[in-house]
Every structure is written in structure tokens, then in C-alpha cells.
Amino acid sequence: MIFKNRKIILRISQYKSTIIYYKQIGFTKIYSDFLGEKTGVTASQVRKDFSLFGIKGNKRGGYFIDDLLTALNKILGKEDTQKVIIAGAGNIGSALAGYKKFHSESIKIVACFDIDPVKTSKKGVVPVFPYSEMADFIRDNAIEVGIVAVPEVFAQDVVNNMVKAGIRGILNFAPVNIKEPSEDCYINNVNLEIELENIIYFVKKKE
């Protein structure tokens, strides 16, 4: 089964977060209405989502947390480690590289790349290499996921280079809406200004 829908996968991530929390505090099973309430969706939505992915619970008995976690992790590809690179070691790029609070070991930021020689360094937790080495690094290490944190004007070029070298999924923090350069590449744009404009609209609307 193939989903085009981004939202269902976001919910899968959120269900996972919720059940990790309740596992930690000692739960061994969980019901769709409780999980829904804690995640902020309806019980129907929970059961529907699980059903679409073939996740089965126990009639009358809810879902076993360990089984559920295994199933959700499998959907999200968390059984393997994903190596991720970052283009741009400026403010945002370095902040993301320093992000160590992933809840699992399955996502690893392995390298940054920057054109500025002053920023290159092999000493940090995440080394910063010259941008010219990015394409080879992607190929040599079979990297599939990249983060773009370069200034606006370079963003489309960087994306094109990433895709040419084999990257298949990109998270873009540059303030431009990037076009997917090929069918094979999935891009998600995170745009601070647009997010703030959105919030401001809803704040003003209520006045």
C-alpha cells in the first residue's frame, strides 16, 4: 500500500512519541481512545490509521505497546540507521548539527558542508567539510537524506547537486520554495517567515 499523504505519516510519528512516553511510565498496553486523546486525534482516526497499515490490536484488549512500537518503527524505517548530511554550516546548519536530542539512534547527522574554509573543521561532533566534497561524500557513503541550510540564492543549486549525487529526500530550511528536481526526490520546506506569518494571521484574526 502506498500513501501519498504526508499527514498520516506525521500522525504515525506522533503515535510513536506518545506510546514511547507511556511505555516509559510502565504501560504495557494502550487503547485507541486513550492514544487518540493523548495525541490529539479521534479514536476512529487511530484505528483507521492502524488498519491502513495492517496493525492489529486485540478486540476488547487494546494494543500491546511493544508490538505497536515495533510496527510503527518499521513503518518509519527506524530499524536501520539513516545517515543525514547538512549543506551549510551557518547559524541554522550548525544548530541542526548540534541537535542531539533525537529519541532514537536511527537518525545520524554525519557531516556538514560549507564553501567557507573558515568553517571547515574535523573536530566537532559533526565534521564540516568543504562544499566541493559533498557530492563524492554522498556517493561514497550512499547518503539518501540531506538538509539544506544555505542562503536563499544557493538553495536551488545545492538541491540540484544533492539530487544529482543520489540524495532522495531533502529538508529545506532556506527561505525559498524548492521545486522537486525529479520524481525520485521528496522535498519538505520549513520556512520560518511563512510559519510566523501563519501564526500572526491567526493571532490577528482573533482580535
Place this chain on the structure above:
Amino acid sequence: MIFKNRKIILRISQYKSTIIYYKQIGFTKIYSDFLGEKTGVTASQVRKDFSLFGIKGNKRGGYFIDDLLTALNKILGKEDTQKVIIAGAGNIGSALAGYKKFHSESIKIVACFDIDPVKTSKKGVVPVFPYSEMADFIRDNAIEVGIVAVPEVFAQDVVNNMVKAGIRGILNFAPVNIKEPSEDCYINNVNLEIELENIIYFVKKKE
């Protein structure tokens, strides 16, 4: 007219970006099918969105860019300046404070707050004050929008304090799904791990 729908407002921001670009390169009017193509939506969508906000074009003549820009800016509240504060002057918080690439003057990040005295400083472009002063600052300056960039465990508390002091819209970068503490507050969560999980799902799906 009140829209609950976040997506239409995101598109309004994107239309704005697109027409700013075409204004810069000399366009004075624009057609729905061109604007749609450049923004990545259908022409129907463009006209429908405009129609919902009462934006009128010229039959046969498209939309005048200046009028359109004025109308979109008005929707997004860009006629006034919005002062924004940041809680947390760690990696992410400082990176966001250093973000100077807003396309307009209408969003101003005016202060950061942090519990760590080492991080407080009045010298940067954006001053960093002690966290204990945040609530008073919000009240004294009638701040309505806040960004949360504190560690996970503090996030819900910080949000509660912001809202109590008068903040009405929050952009949360902490890796927890924050509950809206009241009806009057709009919250949007940006979660790096969830974004990456999403991308990884779509990358793996195609394999």
C-alpha cells in the same frame, strides 16, 4: 470570514513570495494560471483562494501586482510590525535570533530569554535577558508572538508562562507536541525529528 484552515494561509504567503519576485523583475500584472504554475498550485486554486478573500482581478486582464501585494500583505497582517520574542538562547534559539533574512520589515525579533546567566547579553543584535524577566517584558511590550527553543522538558512550562503573560501565537521548536493551553492561543509545532522521519518514510517507500 473566518478560516480555520492553515493551508490556505500558507498558500497566501507563497503567492506573496511569488509575486514579490515577479514584481522585482518588472511585472506589473499576473494571471492566475501563471501564478499558480509558479507557486505549484492550480489556477482554479488561485482564483478560489482570492475569491474567498474578496480579491478581485480584471476579467481578461489578470491581477495588478501592486494591488495584489497590498491585499495579500493586509491578510497576513504585514501592515503593522509584529514584535516576536524567543525563549531559549541555545543553538536553535540563537540561530533563529540571527535570522535576518525576513523579506519584509514587518516581523522583528526583539529579545531572547534564557535561564543560563552566561548566555544573557545586551550586546548582540537581539539582546538576551534572564528568563525571569520574560513575563514582564511580554506585558510591558504587548508581545503577542513567541518562539519556543528550549529543551523538551521545559517547553510546556515556557508555553504556559508565555500564554499567561499575554502571548497569543507560538512557534514551538522543542521536540514535544505542545497542547494549546487555551482557546485564545494558536500553536504550531516544528519538529526536526518528525520532519526527518517523514522524509525517510517517503525515501524508503520508493525503494
Place this chain on the structure above:
DNA sequence: TAGATTGTTAATCGATTAACAATC
């Protein structure tokens, strides 16, 4: 067993797209 919860189908809701009359 009786009661509660799942899994799935049907109904509803909302958003997007298509179509086309109006008209510049």
C-alpha cells in the same frame, strides 16, 4: 456471560478541481 473495544464499512465533511457564464 456481559461489557468493552477493535476493525471496517458507510456517512459526512471539507478541500480541490473542473466547468462555464460573465465580461473586459
Place this chain on the structure above:
DNA sequence: TAGATTGTTAATCGATTAACAATC
């Protein structure tokens, strides 16, 4: 005028919710 584009209504599409039989 003829042709092209808007503005809006209707049709379609997709996602969410409700309902309920199955069953533990």
C-alpha cells in the same frame, strides 16, 4: 468584435468521523 481570463458554481476527490457488527 473575438479571444482570453476572471469569478463562481457544481462536481469530484480525499480525508475524517460515526456507527456498528464481530469478538475477546
